[in-house]
Amino acid sequence: MGRRPKKTGEETEAGLAVRGRNWGLPARIGARGMRGAGGGRTSYLDLPTEYRGTSRQVCGLWPFVVGAGTPMMGVPLGRNLVTGATLCCDPISWFERAGLIANPSMFTLAKPGLGKSTINRRMIVGLDFRGTVSLVPGDTKGEYTDLIRALGGQVIQLGRGMGSLNPLDLGEMGAAADRLTGTARRRLLDEATGRRSTMVAALVSIVRKAPITGDEEAVLGKAVELLDDVDLGRPALLADLVALLKQGPDALRAMTLADTEEQYRQAVKPLLKSLMSLVEGTLASTFNRQTSHRLSLDRPVSIDLSSIPASEKTLEGAVLLTCWAEAFATIEAHDRLTDAGLAPRRNFFLVLDELWRILRAGVGLVDRVDELTRLNRQIGIGQSMTTHSTEDLLSLPNPEDRAKAKGFVERSGMVFLGGLPSVEMDALNKIVPLSSRERELIVEWSIPPSIDIKTGQEMPPPGRGKFLVKAGANAGIPVQTALTPAEIRLNDTNQKWANRIADETGGPLDLSKTGAGR
Template sequence: MTTYHPTGVVPEDDETTKAGRRRGKRQKSLPHGQAQPTAPKKEKKPRVVRPRTAGWRGWTGYGAGSVGYVEAAPEWRGTTVQVCGLWPFAAGSGTPAVGVPLGRSLTGGGTLCCDPISWFQRAKLILNPSEFVLGKPGLGKSTIVRRQALGLAGYGVNPVVFGDLKPDYADLIRALGGQVITLGRGRGFLNVLDPGESRAAAARLPEAARRSLLADAHGRRLNAVASLITVLRGNPPADREETILNTALKLLDERFDGVPVLGDLLAVIQEAPEALRSVALDRGDLSRYREITENLESSLIGLLGDGRLGEMFSQPTSEPMRRDSPVCFDVSAIDDGESSLQAAALLACWSYGFGAISVAQALADAGLEPRRNYFVILDELWRVLRAGRGLVDRVDALTRLNRQRGVGMAMITHTMSDLLALPTEEDRMKAKGFVERAGMVITGGLPAAEMPQLNSVVPMTSAEQRMIEDWSTPPSWDSTRGEEAPPPGLGNFMVKVGGRPGIPVHVDLTPAELDVNNTNRRWGNV
């Protein structure tokens, strides 16, 4: 027998040599006929038979039931008084325990407590008391914000909803003993020139604080009128028109005794006083002044009931806002087909509401009223942003200084595409800044197409993105009942703070919350 070797053919006719090679030992050459010496055999030790035990995943082997995934043990939280018998057996928590209890973490099972005010004020986890909530319709965006509003009310924070379109929050505010202001065609009026209690509060303040509060009220009214004109036209007023409006408002405050309305502002412009003609640059020609102010007069007439926005802004405010209780502006009477009126109503509610909060904070700074904090809910943000070019600046001016005002804020929309579908690149970048400036971002189920846009603002891992995409999966048909099953992602949310790992959480409603969270009330028992 021969073996082929890289250096040639080597004969192998010695069985002893082959046995030694199999043992990995080099054979020594011996005289012909002499056998290789054999090693003495080792004595075998008796085999120790140990009893079979289960591993940490269970019994191994065929049919034994070993598991490939070990489910996390259930966790409970409580004070040392509540769980005194279990006190020695404690474990560190993986989720923050400061704030409103939202639900259980989907990864560790621990309770997640989360709201923008508690995480900013007490836990020091975020630098800005605001949150941006994203998610497809029907997955519970309003529900998680209602949970936070309810919990913050228990902490002494007043939730205020500046424009409830469905309504999603009116029942909750009523249950908390708050104020629900109804607006709509023939249902209520909101005067954007109403300074609220600014003048009465300013009379109680020192000189410097008085000037600051009155200047703030003047700026809000000017911004509100310009915003309504933007919604009506689809474009913002020109610089000269805003200057005319600014001067006309100052003249109106000097001449008018009481609270003016838009009709009074129009009358001042039509009177053509010298101060207005000067800023209009009519060059001493009255006909030129009429030509310059013609479009402005036409827009104001359209806001007095003769335009598509109706008469909701033409009359005195039907119900002033209270500062010491939860408040909801219910604009659900406005039909979804009237998108311009909806956007105008939201902007007017925001301006009026933030004005009332400024009065409360000015009085608290002077020691004339107790300090109050507010949780402001701005739902359906996309409706305002799409109503006209330049409205992003108006919203940005209203929402930028929430930390200095002692106000927590929740801004809600469906997808990032709502913010990036604006006509100009400048507006898109400003709208994107709403998400970037938010202290935390809470996302429900979103389609895969949204992930690149969201990831450019809030860094997410691939596992987090897959989880959010899975939550947007459509529900399966329940053939046993002949109806659609609940969506897989119903009540699931991802809480992200900057570049930190996201916290997936599931929100379950308590029996006390079921009635105030019924957004399908008009469908009977649905």
């Protein structure tokens, strides 16, 4: 029988731990486990899985060890790539409820195919559950049609022979004015007159591919005002505007300072030539007829322009701008009725996808978009604008247009940055401050997909669904978006290829039955 060893001051921690276990002495265990023979020590510790919930959901764990690292207010998008925590985010919730941003708007930049439209569609689903009405006033690729129909919304299809837009129609502003009285009615009608004249001026700029002059815009405004005094028994058309300009009443002649008939004709001739291309040219079937469909603001709406070929830039740009103007005018009319207590207050989520198309459609359109996008906070609009890169904004020929387009990003409450090439980092950093690590992430996400050596098929791009959420100068939040099974088919933008995703029944999905919107 051996003797109990004497304890010396030179004993190691491992030896003390082992002997402590054998002789009843207190064991000393480090942060990574017990050292020495019979112990168990690990060189690497995995981070524990993080779970999040409210005090009602996980009340048995209260008080929590730590607070939430990212906001839990808004539409759930996916998981934080660093902490694994769920990120909830949308421009309306972060502005109205959380107070995290000063402007209820967002701008998304990423290469094609990395999930820009998917972010918008997820927000549409989540905001629809909260009662926010989403509007897509110009879906150039038809990517929102299936989703809006699944939500029970309104889909309006426009194109050659598929519908028309009358830029002189009072629309919902006229309907709202009929319900108002006094000063409120007069102010709304004045606003409608200004919007319609601005819309016609923008169309003129598109068809002539040159900016309209200030004198011409003043004449147009007066002509639209005079048309309101003519009882036609129907909304005025562009053909009526042309006829009025040809007639040349005294009020119009006074605007041109013409002393003779010949001087007046020469003054309005360039404007008439541009308007005639809208009345008699290839755009007549779209803009010189009564509006075929009115927007409904009690459910989601998408205007599908996918039937317009991308090569017809003039038609596409004109229809896009008209649709955007119609959407803002309809929301403005609802806002006036709400102020008068004649309609319940609603918030709207406006999705302006494929921004690069409208910016390149014609001269002067940057000014029009700039005017439209400054209305969101005043009339309860959450706004999302999407394009592929900063080059879409900074490659415009006019320096003033480039500065204004850059302001679209600078004024946005939050910016979503997906995969972008390294050549864009310097220009992007001037608009959105980025750390070196954030820049590395964005460039890594832009790497092209590789081929799976086992299957021989192309793997998904490494940056698909990954975005860096920037709110002001704060550190960005890297997130991986996650979709429900019901959303996967509705987010398939390759439906015309053999790898399209189909549900088991092969029929259209109804989100109200699947619960994806919940």
